[in-house]
Amino acid sequence: MLSVDVVTIFPRMLEAPLADGIVQRARDKGLLELRVHDLRDFSSDKHRSVDDAPFGGGPGMVMKAEPFVRAVDHALPGGRGAGDAVVLLSPRGRPFDQATARRYAALTRLVLLCGRYEGIDERVAETVASEEVSLGDFVLTGGEVAALAVIEATTRLLPGALGDEGSAEADSFADGLLDYPHYTRPAQVDGRGVPEVLLSGDHGRIRRWRRKESLRTTRARRPELLDRAPLTAEDRALLREIETEEKVLA
Numbered sequence: 387m388l389s390v391d392v393v394t395i396f397p398r399m400l401e402a403p404l405a406d407g408i409v410q411r412a413r414d415k416g417l418l419e420l421r422v423h424d425l426r427d428f429s430s431d432k433h434r435s436v437d438d439a440p441f442g443g444g445p446g447m448v449m450k451a452e453p454f455v456r457a458v459d460h461a462l463p464g465g466r467g468a469g470d471a472v473v474l475l476s477p478r479g480r481p482f483d484q485a486t487a488r489r490y491a492a493l494t495r496l497v498l499l500c501g502r503y504e505g506i507d508e509r510v511a512e513t514v515a516s517e518e519v520s521l522g523d524f525v526l527t528g529g530e531v532a533a534l535a536v537i538e539a540t541t542r543l544l545p546g547a548l549g550d551e552g553s554a555e556a557d558s559f560a561d562g563l564l565d566y567p568h569y570t571r572p573a574q575v576d577g578r579g580v581p582e583v584l585l586s587g588d589h590g591r592i593r594r595w596r597r598k599e600s601l602r603t604t605r606a607r608r609p610e611l612l613d614r615a616p617l618t619a620e621d622r623a624l625l626r627e628i629e630t631e632e633k634v635l636a
């Protein structure tokens with residue numbers, strides 16, 4: 387059982403998406419316990435303020451540290467143990483990836499802290515968070531959308547979370563390659579057909595074609611993924627075929 391606590395000033399941004407799909411099913415099955423906390427509940431003044439002007443001046447507001455400290459104390463009564471992580475969603479964090487999702491899926495408790503405004507008092511990253519992760523290199527108005535992505539990627543890896551759709555390990559991304567192209571009926575769309583091998587009924591040829599197209603797309607679009615993917619001897623042979631085909635076409 388994984389327990390996830392999210393701290394945000396916009397709890398409704400998370401509640402509806404997390405009450406649907408695989409995440410809600412994991413909650414129903416008792417695989418995931420999820421709580422969304424309103425940061426304002428941990429403020430200390432009658433105005434429930436969670437932000438203040440930046441020391442040193444400048445535009446905008448900075449999120450105060452203490453409400454985050456109190457929210458994490460509330461989420462982890464008795465302190466942080468070996469199976470716990472307190473993660474600040476931040477563009478300064480390490481890129482979130484599938485390996486990080488696997489690590490989070492093996493935790494007991496995961497606490498996600500979402501920033502807003504110009505940023506968060508640095509002492510949250512220094513003393514409250516155990517790590518910082520980023521969804522990618524773009525500007526967001528807050529960490530909430532990143533938290534949703536982290537929760538979804540992590541939840542689907544919890545044992546039993548995926549039902550009939552098959553196991554997370556059977557997924558194409560589990561071996562670090564991009565997907566092969568998918569097709570379904572009808573056989574013609576706007577005059578474009580379906581690769582004949584997929585209609586051949588030859589499952590050996592189909593498997594090989596799909597593997598080759600996965601390798602081809604990964605090589606063309608995300609070649610850095612090939613460096614870390616566990617490639618078999620057959621994969622290397624298929625990659626050589628792809629390189630030869632490219633030279634012929636050039």
Ligand code: 4FN
Nearest residue numbers: 475476477501502505520521524525526527528532
């Ligand atoms: N974003 C950049 C550089 C400087 C600032 C930002 C930015 C929300 C509180 C952080 C953004 C992206 C991925 C959280 C971006 C993420 C955030 C994330 C995020 C309000 C301060 C802020 C990367 C473009 C160079 C706003 C780039 N993953 N500041 O977006 O929280 O988790």
